Amino acid sequence: MERLAGGEMTVGEATGDFGVSKPAISKHLKLLEEAGAITRVIDGRTHRLRLREQPLDEAYAWMSAQHELWERKFDAVKEYLREQRENQQLHQAQEQPRRPPKESK
Amino acid sequence: MSDATGTADAVMTSETSLRVERSFDASPEEVFDAWTNPEVLRRWWAVHPDGTTPVAEVDLRVGGRYRLTMENPDGERHTVGGEYREVQRPSRLVYSWQWELDSGEPGDISTVTVEFVGHKDHTDVVLEHTGLPDSDSRDRHAQGWAACMDIFRARGFSAAA
Numbered sequence: 001m002e003r004l005a006g007g008e009m010t011v012g013e014a015t016g017d018f019g020v021s022k023p024a025i026s027k028h029l030k031l032l033e034e035a036g037a038i039t040r041v042i043d044g045r046t047h048r049l050r051l052r053e054q055p056l057d058e059a060y061a062w063m064s065a066q067h068e069l070w071e072r073k074f075d076a077v078k079e080y081l082r083e084q085r086e087n088q089q090l091h092q093a094q095e096q097p098r099r100p101p102k103e104s105k
Numbered sequence: 106m107s108d109a110t111g112t113a114d115a116v117m118t119s120e121t122s123l124r125v126e127r128s129f130d131a132s133p134e135e136v137f138d139a140w141t142n143p144e145v146l147r148r149w150w151a152v153h154p155d156g157t158t159p160v161a162e163v164d165l166r167v168g169g170r171y172r173l174t175m176e177n178p179d180g181e182r183h184t185v186g187g188e189y190r191e192v193q194r195p196s197r198l199v200y201s202w203q204w205e206l207d208s209g210e211p212g213d214i215s216t217v218t219v220e221f222v223g224h225k226d227h228t229d230v231v232l233e234h235t236g237l238p239d240s241d242s243r244d245r246h247a248q249g250w251a252a253c254m255d256i257f258r259a260r261g262f263s264a265a266a
Contacts, residue, residue, distance in 0.1 A: 063120075063123055063237070066123060069152075073149045074125070077139045080144070081135060
């Protein structure tokens, strides 16, 4: 991926001297293609690879948005629990002389 | 967010799943009930600072549904909904997650699993959101998310957070 950042390359140029078997490279490239990270242009016998910046950024932004939603949810739960606790303490302080008959937990 | 119990951690476990953990200074029952409380959902879901949550419906039983609609001051609405698949108070909750698209058609269905693990003086909550749309279906179903992301940007959330 780093190599492709410099621009379009053939498969050989992009993957040469990795010291990894050809099937392993093919598998990795296929995964990257499926993830939308790279595109492959077949020109006769030459396969050219190009980095697609858009989908990865988009995927990242997407996951970040969903992540933010969950963080907000955790925050909302936490705030609510704190309020509940404060209310409970306030109630207990007010009703100190007579124990409330049933303590809703 | 300033007290000591606010430890949070999130990991993007793959392109289509997400894991978020946090520890709460309360019992599993309290956290579970808060998690599914419509009032909490209403507060959470009004993402825009001046937004409201006109719809916050919860039918907490297996096969029951929930539905949440946020409305921005300009009237723009975004709705998510789903079905409760496992309801094991206070330890585990599994539900589906589905945006309603502007076109009215339902978006992709993903799955949210929440585990509540009780300890002596706190509860650890582990949320896993799996089966999120991959790149292809994101392209097809991007609109609900795009709108949602606009809201985050408006609130000053950074994508790199």
